[in-house]
Amino acid sequence: MELKFYIESGIIESFVLGLASEEEVEELQHMRRLYPELDTEVEYVERRLESAAFDEPAMPPAEIRDRVLQKIRWEDGHAYSDPSSNYTFINIQPKDGDHITVHRWWKIFFIIFFIMSKVFLFLAIFYYLKYRMSQEQQRSDNLHQMIRQEQTQNPLL
Amino acid sequence: MANISEQRLIEQLIIGDPAAKELLYDRYAGALYNIVLQLVPVKERANEVIVKVFLWSFQNIGTFRTSGHRILFTWLLRKAREFAIKEALPETALTGTELMKQEDGLLQQFYLMLPADQQQVFRLSYFKGLSITTIARLLALPEGQINDILKEAMKSFRQFLKKTWN
Incomplete structure (x- = not known):
């Protein structure tokens, strides 16, 4: 009941x-x-x-x-299939241990890295030359000054 | 193959027979889709639910016998409702008198016959998948009362099914 x-x-x-x-x-x-x-x-x-x-x-x-x-x-067919997506992924890369697979962002990273290295190289050379020029300028200025001093100490020369 | 018994169909599904999978789809997709459309009135989303349920069933047929269900249809239906509620949740706010386009659907017919308080609780429970606790908080009523209202609705549902499909 x-x-x-x-x-x-x-x-x-x-x-x-x-x-x-x-x-x-x-x-x-x-x-x-x-x-x-x-x-x-x-x-x-x-x-x-x-x-x-x-x-x-x-x-x-x-x-x-x-x-x-x-x-x-x-x-x-025993292919890999993810129940949440519609496609089958098949890895066709040789599996020999000599190849690696990396994310596509590495490509962008390497391009930027390459360009930046060129820019820095250019800047390094540019500033080195500038430094050399200013050094020479200073040396010639000093030379002029020395000559002028000697002239004032020894007006007969 | 088309006429094999449910028992046999289950056995074939367990061993992963592709023909059995096709048969399962052909037998149950229509009846399930009708009920899913009442839960998720957007066709594209209801379609996704159907795909998910069948893929789930192929993977999990082994759990059928311990599920407490005696027949495949209700086993599939319960999972379908679970997926449907997940699918429907994002855009339906909890106010929800909206949509349910299949007005002549089975559960819809039953729902419209209920008195107002039972309608409200049944809608939040069945169509929205909310727990008793959540419904009680939403309607600012004690849980015990919500429970009683839902029980009344279930008694009516029993009578509703018995009346027509006994």
Whole structure:
């Protein structure tokens, strides 16, 4: 009698629709172990819902069938297939240990690095020459000064 | 192949038979799609849900027997609802009287028959996938009351199914 009351409470429907809480589901599973006839009741409810749903089917577009079943074919071919994406990735690089694969950003990094090294090289040469010029300038200035000093000390020369 | 029993279909799926997978799709996709469209009224998203459910089912058919479900359809349906709620969540705010375009859908028909308080709780629970705790907070009612309202709705759902599809 109590079992009938339990069934009539709609707990099975709640479980089948996915609305039952974890405790309720656990309780139901426990009850099913105690009263195996509950299994039949669960099946009745599930069958009713199934017939109701089959009364008004709406087929998804054909491309969905293709997508679902195409993935099966890939799986059967043992190719790598990621369930969340649509393509197969096949690595065709030789596996000999002499080659490495790097991210494409390394390319940009190396181009920038190359250009920067040229710029710094240019600047280094440029400033070196400038430094040499200013050094020479100073030396010739000193020379002029010395000559002038000697002239003033020795006006007869 | 098209007429094989559910038991046999499950066995074939477990050993990964491609023909069984096709059969599973052909048998259940239509009925599932109808229910998913009520949960995710945007076609593209409902399509994604269908793809996900079937790929999941091919991978997880081994767990069917311990799932507590007795038939494949409801096993698939429960997962479909799970995916559908995840898919629908982003743009549907919790106010939610919006959409549900399939007005003649099964769950929709049932929903429209309920009294107002049960409608509200059933909508948030079934269509939005919210927990009792969240619904209670949202409606500023005690959890016990929400629980009782949902139980009433489930009793009605039992009667609703029994009346037509017994």
